[in-house]
Amino acid sequence: MTSTASSAADVSLLRIAVMGAGAVGCYYGALLARAGHAVSLIGRQSHVQAVQQRGLRLETALLDVQVPMQASTEASAVQGADVVLFCVKSTDTEAAARAIQPWLAPGALVLTLQNGVDNDERVRAVLDRRTPVAAAVVYVATAMAGPGHVQHHGRGELVIAPSPRSEAVAAQFGAAGIPTQISDNVRGALWAKLVLNCAYNALSALSQQPYGQLVQAPGVTDVIADTVAECLAVAKADGVTIPGDVAAAVRGIPATMPGQHSSTAQDLARGKPTEIDHLNGYVVQRGEALGVPMPLNRALQVLVKLAEARRGSGG
Structure with a gap:
């Protein structure tokens, strides 16, 4: 089964934290922030400082804008988030999962947007078993052009695994301009x-x-x-x-x-x-x-x- 959630679904705006705010996390975070969601980026000091001062610069083929949002160097910034976009390098998966674990809200969805095929399993092994973790397949070409500046070069779709929050997340992501499908065969x-x-x-x-x-x-x-x-x-x-x-x-x-x-x-x-x-x-x-x-x-x-x-x- 593969389905595309309706962007007209009646769901409220989300609080979103991006753990590991590199090119992928910044691109999706910027689109979600532009759609009205409360987004907090968690990343390196120079990047965080630039975002705090000027917002995140999003540069695509069609626009070049500064997007205001929160930014922090601390894993505690996931506190209160409905969804955590887990975007760290695969080499850092366990360490980052341990860092956010004490701060996750009950029922918060951790969505792994990473290269490799087993990151969701590795995150699941670290977090409380009641925390929903869903893998996402990312099809996007992005790069960081400097602190606080993400460039988009192509595509942008997501395929995510089923979870208690996947339908609502897919609807809101779709409304923000992120084509999102839910699939039983994410592996x-x-x-x-x-x-x-x-x-x-x-x-x-x-x-x-x-x-x-x-x-x-x-x-x-x-x-x-x-x-x-x-x-x-x-x-x-x-x-x-x-x-x-x-x-x-x-x-x-x-x-x-x-x-x-x-x-x-x-x-x-x-x-x-x-x-x-x-x-x-x-x-x-x-x-x-x-x-x-x-x-x-x-x-x-x-x-x-x-x-x-x-x-x-x-x-």
């Missing part, structure tokens, strides 16, 4: 997104090229196709049903996001740890457990880790 949709990330993120990071330019190089599309084949073999062995035509979706990325650098490329360029262990590395881990060879995904993981170490040492 499959997360895997579909994982395959896209495994196909492009490492190559974009290692070359520091956007998707449209990347695929012009000889041999790149063959490497992408072989990487995808490995991922699909692991998914099949793991009993995952991936919706849609994944191969077609992979081929379409350079056309829909030609100027986008992967999040892994952005992290590597800034000397920050990447999520590669939760992307290609996750596929390698599951492949090892299931007896499926993963030579290309393993190579991409190792090459990104080597590049990380080099950047980290100032090389």
